[in-house]
Amino acid sequence: MKVDKTPGRRRLRGFTLLELLVAVTLLGLLAVLLFGGLGLGVRAWEVGEQTADDHARLIAIQSFLRQRLSDARDVAARGTDAAESETIAFRGDAGTLEMVTVLPPDLAPGGLYSFAFASIEHPDDPGRYDLVASWSLFDPVAEAAGEAPEPTKTVLLEDIAGATFDYFGRPESDADAQWLESWPRPDALPALIRLAVAFPDGDRRAWPDLVVAPAAAR
Secondary structure, eight states, X not given: OOEEOOTTOOEEOOOOHHHHHHHHHHHHHHHHXXXXXXXXXXXXXXXXXXXXXXXXXXXXXXXXXXXXXXXXXXXXXXXXXXXXXXXXXXXXXXXXXXEEEEOOTTTSOSSEEEEEEEEEEOTTSTTOEEEEEEEEEOOHHHHHTTOOOOOEEEEEEEEESEEEEEEEEOSSTTSOOEEESSOOOSSSOOSEEEEEEEOOTTOOOOOOOEEEOOGGGO
């Protein structure tokens, strides 16, 4: 803005076209910078919120798994033959674990349940897996006759690169305890069960190895 310096007069003159163009350009640049910063802040907020949600969900899943594994029962696999009473209803290998445990009342009525975890590959996306849990009321007579009820299934973890179980204990009653890829003893529960989960490259989720001691094995 310029001041008219004519003798005897002092009045303000309007902005020149060049000054207006410069001002508008600067305002435009400032708006672009502010908008870019706002967008970056919103994206950072969304990523942080998603990371917090994922972390909270993983904690809830680990808590659920820890309770189920801790409550694994050393019950007989079949209740109709006394000669088979030492065979415990527990089977475990690297990709699958089957056991008998209790469930929270909001999930199922009271009683013992046959419970299983399995890492299942996506049929249309090789290399991608889901960690799936399934359960049905424990009925050793029906299971021995091949008449076990259809289990209820739910996906605990989606789109993972894999899940691996291993087991710590004595492979034989007189052997030293060690980590094993599958549990070989039909007469005892492992002292520890470990679940490791891997995520695809670029996935922000993190899974600390879950290690649980079944209470019945102590």
